[in-house]
């Protein structure tokens with residue numbers, strides 16, 4: 441019998457130059473650069489360039505990418521029309537998954553598999569993901585979508601399109617940092633799904649649609665929304681202990697904790713904790729950070745399980761006025777950059793991803809006619 445590695449745990453399935461994680465030391469590098477260095481000094485646009493090209497851009501290259509983003513954020517009126525005509529979703533990720541899939545029908549190069557066309561599609565999708573999410577956030581509230589502002593950076597523009605007013609620079613910078621932190625994470629479930637789809641030489645939109653469907657699950661990108669639901673349900677700091685104890689007594693997972701790869705603090709959580717506290721202070725809503733900190737201390741004390749990327753992003757997004765059920769979509773607004781870097785890498789050195797299963801069902805059965813069953 442072959443050894444089965446459930447959940448592909450610890451299985452290395454390919455070489456990749458994009459992202460490395462040291463789960464023991466809590467290190468995350470994009471193309472060799474420490475995530476903390478990037479979060480402190482770079483912008484989301486610089487990180488996108490880094491992920492796609494393997495090096496940081498010079499001034500002219502960054503200006504060019506920013507210009508390309510600004511020029512490609514607007515979606516066709518037909519796309520907004522379609523968005524308005526979709527039935528109400530039970531979860532907004534259904535709408536995002538459908539809209540990204542639909543975007544391929546409007547993309548003149550959807551079936552062009554040349555490296556140049558794939559790069560252009562990656563750029564358009566990355567530019568437009570935020571436009572779709574922000575437009576959806578407004579349309580479902582009966583408001584008109586806000587057109588992108590080409591003068592704004594990617595993070596500020598998203599908040600602007602969602603809320604319909606210019607964000608203050610401090611909020612925009614924190615959100616920019618959140619986008620940087622979520623941009624890539626090696627062969628996580630959604631990226632792997634994208635690469636599996638790309639490995640069949642299916643198109644980029646199909647690969648990203650697979651990724652969105654995978655991100656949707658509560659064990660992956662859906663966790664940040666569940667964290668905020670939990671904080672709202674708990675309601676006050678005094679109720680934290682009893683609520684978390686009850687979850688643990690029932691052997692339920694506390695969302696936003698634990699990680700397949702990190703056995704220490706998720707380095708993204710270190711930055712997001714600061715973000716949650718700073719934004720909480722700035723908006724006079726420190727309560728959500730304080731409750732989160734109490735949950736974290738309790739989880740470390742009692743279970744030795746650390747917070748992951750989804751834990752403090754929840755309270756940070758809440759005070760940025762991002763609707764709770766859009767959190768996984770905001771994850772996608774950033775992660776599209778990493779997904780597309782991985783799809784491009786897969787295409788560049790493709791091998792069909794096709795693992796095996798150890799069959800454990802019956803054998804040798806003989807067909808019985810239906811009347812005799």
Ligand code: COA
Nearest residue numbers: 658659660663692693694695696697698699700748749750
């Ligand atoms: N709350 C409580 N217990 C947790 C936990 C959590 N969030 N995460 C892991 N554990 C416990 C499990 O109950 C299990 O305990 P056991 O061995 O006594 O049964 C042990 O830790 C290992 O967990 P397991 O789910 O088998 O690990 P995994 O590597 O398969 O899963 C996650 C990793 C991320 C899926 C898991 O930690 C989880 O479900 N976390 C909550 C969802 C979440 O925040 N996801 C976002 C990830 S970035």
